[in-house]
Amino acid sequence: MRTIPVSQVKPGDQLAEDVLTKFGSVLFRRGQRMTAREIEILDAFLIPSVQVLDEGEELPVSVVEPEPEPTVSxxxxxxxxxxxxxxxxxxxxxxxxxxxxxxxxxxxxxxxxxxxxxxxxxPSGEKDRKKAExxxxxxxxxxxxxxxxxxxxxxxxxxxxxxxxxxxxxxxxxxxxxxxxxxxxxxxxxxxxxxxxxxxxxxxxxxxxxxxxxxxxxxxxxxxxxxxxxxxxxxxxxxxxxxxxxxxxxxxxxxxxxxxxxxxxxxxxxxxxxxxxxxxxxxxxxxxxxxxxxxxxxxxxLQVGTTVQLSDGRVGDIVFADRREPTRPIVNVGGVFVNLATERNLYIVKVISRSPTP
CATH class of the missing domain: 1.10.3210.10 (Hypothetical protein af1432)
Structure with a gap:
């Protein structure tokens, strides 16, 4: 595993760690192989460097920590x-x-x-545990x-x-x-x-x-x-x-x-x-x-960094929200940037998870 400037990333390189935007949302997930288009996106988002795997190196297995018991805030x-x-x-x-x-x-x-x-x-969190009435x-x-x-x-x-x-x-x-x-x-x-x-x-x-x-x-x-x-x-x-x-x-x-x-x-x-x-x-x-x-x-x-589901079923992270059209942000769906302001046939149907509080 090594860290290299984006200028040295080549098509076929595999990411060793997630790449985050300056807003803290995920641009590309660890394990993704870079293409020419994705390298252009790294440049567009002014990402200075990324971590990639060396040739023949396997992606390390993530250690999943046990989830703590839920607490009421x-x-x-x-x-x-x-x-x-x-x-x-x-x-x-x-x-x-x-x-x-x-x-x-x-x-x-x-x-x-x-x-x-x-x-x-x-808004109120944990709605599923509440009684319907x-x-x-x-x-x-x-x-x-x-x-x-x-x-x-x-x-x-x-x-x-x-x-x-x-x-x-x-x-x-x-x-x-x-x-x-x-x-x-x-x-x-x-x-x-x-x-x-x-x-x-x-x-x-x-x-x-x-x-x-x-x-x-x-x-x-x-x-x-x-x-x-x-x-x-x-x-x-x-x-x-x-x-x-x-x-x-x-x-x-x-x-x-x-x-x-x-x-x-x-x-x-x-x-x-x-x-x-x-x-x-x-x-x-x-x-x-x-x-x-x-x-x-x-x-x-509250939009940037929020994970949402689109009307065609795809899930992605909001990476840019225009106040002139707050319901039609740009959504990163697995490295594909979907601009809802221009793709009017699509819309957000569900919020999967909100962005963390700054």
Whole structure:
């Protein structure tokens, strides 16, 4: 095994170690034999040198370390605790008892201390071990965290207000606690009559939160307005952008994203990248464009180094993400660079693993 400058790499040379880009993603795997095209790619990515095997040398067998027992991170503990308290809040409403706002806020503030561990593309982690009936609660906590991260990118939302924005996301659907369980838990699509019942939850939520002095006006209006749209096509009031509170505009974006990227009883989850494209389309009239762009920036920040599956079944690592087209990065598939910005028939359907936090 020897290290040589890229200028000395010849077709047929076999890599002894993985070659990484400056972003830390894998460009070529150990064991791959170089071709003229792959040597050009090494030059294009300004790779100074690589390790190759000597002639006749065998690739050393990798020693696989035993995986440690899974541990629950402080983020996951705080996340699960917030989920449990949110369920308690809904139960309290159904029993006619006060909503435990102080406990909810305390749990949320503790969770926000670990916001750096939250990733929109793989938000709550370990979803497979969660019971299916917890999905709605996890989604509400994810909406709260995503709303907080969007607020960080908006100058008009002060640092002090960010927790209130997160609380608005957490409590946006509290009105559902006043709806019949047979509608909320129906396994199939709702009838038009049932949908009209569901559309009452914003008003019911606003009525529940209105007397609570510990909540500011934005949190209460968010419960009422998070399904309103800038062109007046939303519900329950059909108001236009001038009358929608900023908190509700933020939470609306997070709510649409998590609704579309979560499994439902009557449909499968969409790819987050496909959903971002849909959000971008909705920013022309329905959702606030500035807030959508702030959200897209957050998604784009997480792309480079992420392993994804394309619509044709191939798997590769994102090596470049253009903020102008955040859902259409360049993906390295076994040394072949697929530019989704030009190959419009392809798209990302699944995130296999996210890039490590810098």
């Amino acid at each position: 402080p983020f996951q503990e705080a996340f699960d605790r917030t989920v449990r308290t949110l369920k308690k809040a809904f139960d309290a409403v159904r029993c006619g008892e006060p909503i435990p706002i102080g406990e909810l806020r305390g749990n949320l503030e503790e969770l926000l201390e670990h916001i750096g561990e939250y990733h929109i593309l793989s 917890d999905a709605v609660w996890r989604s509400s906590v994810e909406v709260a965290l995503t709303s907080y991260q969007i607020a960080v990118h908006l100058d008009e939302i002060s640092e002090r207000e960010r927790v209130q924005v997160a609380l608005a996301g957490l409590l946006r659907d509290i009105g559902n606690a006043k709806l019949p369980l047979h509608i909320l838990e129906k396994p199939g699509k709702l009838t038009p009559e049932e949908m009209e019942e569901i559309k009452k939850h914003p008003i019911l939520g606003y009525q529940l939160l209105q007397p609570i002095a510990a909540l500011n006006r934005g949190v209460k209006l968010c419960a009422l307005q998070h399904h309103e749209r800038e062109d007046g096509s939303g519900y329950p009031m059909g108001v236009t952008k001038e009358r929608i509170h900023p908190y509700a505009k933020i939470v609306a974006v997070a709510d649409v994203f998590h609704a579309m990227t979560s499994d439902r009883k009557y449909r499968k989850a969409e790819s987050p990248f496909v959903v971002v494209e849909e959000l971008y389309r909705q920013s022309f009239g329905k959702l606030n464009p500035k807030i959508v762009l702030a959200f897209i920036r957050r998604v784009t920040d």
